[in-house]
Amino acid sequence: MPLDVLEPLRTAIGAAAERTTGARPAVVLNAPAQPEHGDLATPVAMGLAKQAKNPPREIAEAIAADLAADASLGPQLQSVEVAGPGFINIRLAPAWFAAVVRGILGESVEFGAEGAAAPERILMEYVSANPTGPLHVGHARHAAYADSLARLLAFSGHVVDREYYINDHGRQMEMLGISIASRYGALFGVQTEIPEDGYRGDYVGGIAEALCDEVGDRWVDELDPISDDALAFFSGRGGELMIDAIREELIGVHVEFDAFFSEDSLHQNGRVAREVAALQERGDTYEDGGALWFASSKYGDEKDRVLRRADGDLTYLASDVAYHLDKARRGHDRLIDVLGADHHGYIPRLRAILDSGGQSGEKLEVSLIQLVSLVEQGEAKKMSKRAGTLVTMGDLVADIGVDATRFFLVQRSHETPLELDLDLAREQSQENPVYYVQYAHTRALGILRQLESEPPVDAPAPAELDPAEKTLLMNLARWPEAVAEAAEKRGPHRVAAYLIDLARDFHAFYHRCRVAGEPQDVQSFRVNLTRATAWTIRTGLGLLGVSAPERM
RNA sequence: GCGCCCGUAGCUCAGCUGGACAGAGCAGGGGACUUCUAAUCCUCAGGCCGCAGGUUCGAAUCCUGCCGGGCGCGCCA
CATH class of the missing domain: 3.30.1360.70 (Arginyl tRNA synthetase N-terminal domain)
Structure with a gap:
């Protein structure tokens, strides 16, 4: 409870x-x-x-x-x-405040945890970037948001599975393969063109070198023109290395997954074909203009969608039929997809897939993340993959650190476009709210370090309380409510706002009220208040994937 | 044209299942370190909460219309 x-x-x-x-x-x-x-x-x-x-x-x-x-x-x-x-x-009365502190410190489960009205089994899918290049700041926002939300939901008592859907099928993977093959050839003096929409980042060369270490000159003679086997190798193995790198990078910002689900595997094992066939048997498809259409408008979509193009290729939607039905059949109460705001129009067709497949479209919930734009020296920073001006998640983390990155990205509601001023983020590293909150935590621990012994949890209340003590305690008392609201509204930014608030109250308390060396009852109460605050800040920062240092 | 999101202090944004004079951080003015770390605190200044109607005892919050900005409306992924 x-x-x-x-x-x-x-x-x-x-x-x-x-x-x-x-x-x-x-x-x-x-x-x-x-x-x-x-x-x-x-x-x-x-x-x-x-x-x-x-x-x-x-x-x-x-x-x-x-x-x-x-x-x-x-x-x-x-x-x-x-x-x-x-x-x-x-x-x-002081007795009430003392009872609250006692309740917080003496609770059998963690304070504020398991507050969900109805615990659910939830499958969250997020980031899911193509393994064709490093993650950029947009992915970073997705990752920070979704990971924090997952932690929040789990803290609230839900069972959460976290999944990354790898878009490793189709043309863009071939492009990656060709691009890597070209750089691989260059290592042996074989010059080949990288196509117009190929990938040119430094990381491509890195993968080429890694593959060269793995197989030596195995493919040198099959590069011009590139053989099917060579292409399959460079796309397949290159994609794997790319995913490994992405996974590493995400772990670096404390974002982890229970599963990485390959889109390509759905094609390899025939699942996509089977699910499309099942759709046809159900009578939810028709042919027109040589293409196979999904009659998604039957299920509330504004128009029907193509599953198989006239040239015979399956669309991305066909993969999603297999993937989303697979997810829905695993027995979760709810599926949460975290998608970019530009995928807004995609939601009705995903629901249609579930409804058509005998699953409930209602199970699917989509969090749309608005754009992150970067501002540098007062001007919008143009980002282009082609021009190589993309700011990667790695760049951002190297600039301002993991804690600031995560706090910055999750501090604002995911529903509003985020404008991130790079100069400010760099210069303000010391002024960043994350340090403000972290400092409150280290201060609290600093106080506790002074003590020779811990007071009993049920120490009696002093006769009178300072207004700063009351304010701090009232704010602590709000924590379960803040957590529950943040979880229900899928808004981890509320936790960030709460923590800034709590930190402010604690800093004010610190300046007004001494702890060590006060009369027994006053000191005991304040120590317990400090312990409760430290615990709550540490827990709250943990929900955001931000560290709570002991000293700064 | 249709759909979704946004419009709150100079800047970046909280608050929006309605509640007493609208909040934070940054930027600006003025103060506070022989005391548990001043990465802090206190204080001043700064707002037709985009505009106009409506509902209500009460609206930043709900409804309608309008204006401004972003995104989306592919046999792309």
Whole structure:
């Protein structure tokens, strides 16, 4: 069970409302911006005013009186007041705050974990870049977003499988093979042309050298013109090396997968052909203009789509029929595809595939990631694969580090285009919010290092609390809610925002409140508060794949 | 033309299943280090929350229309 420290209060308020008005409302509790509005406030009376046909203030007064008399809360409430149009403002006693800290530190499962209302088995697919070149900053955003979301969902109690779909079939792989073969030939003095849309990056030469180490001059005599066997070797083995490199690079930014699923394997083992045939048997296809069409509009797509071109080649969609049905049949409750925003129009046909195949299209959920653009010296940086001006994920990480890269990329909602100022990212390395959060963590550990012994978790509350202590604790109390919301809304950026908030409150607490050397009860409470904060920051950063250093 | 996303402080963006005077970081002004690390804190300044209507006791948040920007609408992948 997750610990939601506010839940008992919500329940008590709901019960009080029911006793006084007969209706049981959903209770919203907020920490007011104005300290004179108390520690917590609820607008619940305003919502009840209409159906109860009484002025909101009157209802609020009744609920407040009932609440104040609630024996189960007695020692934890300091005061209950009605203010404004009918807000109920609650001031909590030190005993409540002490109970919260105790709850956080003494919980049997991790604080804030397993908060999902209904745990699901979820299959996430993300990055899935062609193995024809290194990952660029767009992939980096996908990776940072999806990996953080996966961690978040798992933390919330879901079972998450992570998969990378390798687009290793078709023309672009041949291009890669030809490009590598050309560079391979050059190592032996054999000059061949790299086609117009071939790949020219340095990495191509690197792969050629690696393959040369593997097979020596085995293929030198089959390069001009290139033989089928040679092409198969250079595309196949080259793609494998490329995927290895991509996997390594992702591990470097703490992004790992449970499986790498090859598109080409679906063709090799006949799955694509079988699934297309099954589609035909179901009567969801037709021929027109020499092509085979998927009648996806039957399932809500805006128009039908080609499965097999007039020239006999299967389209990318045909692979997706096999792949998505395969995924859907593995028994997950939900499939999450993380795709670029330009794939928006692709969603209805994916759902159509599932519906046609007897799976539910509803199972599929797509997170669309908006574009990352780079700005350098005040101008949009033009990125082109052809011109070799692509900024790779590796470049970015080398520039600003893994922690800053991940935090930067996941700090903003995936639904909004991200403009990343390279100069700023470099220069601001020290000012980057990630350091702000990390520093709060090291500060907390610094305090704890001073101690000779740990205080008991159930240390009694001091008679009075500093406002900074209260603010910090109220924010800690929000953690389970923040996690649950971030998971439900598929928005890991909320965790980043929460952590910046928490770090700010902790820094303020640090400046106002000494910990070591205070009277016993004060010190014990503050130590426990510090422990709870350190734990929460470390956990939160972990959900973002960012480290929580002990010293900086 | 149709679909999706975005439009909030000088800049980059949070907040959007409606709640009390709109937030953060950066940039700008002024302060705070014999004290658990100043990678910090405090403070000041800075906003027709794109525009116009509507719903509501209450709208940055919901609805409609418009304006501006991005992306997509292939027998490409």
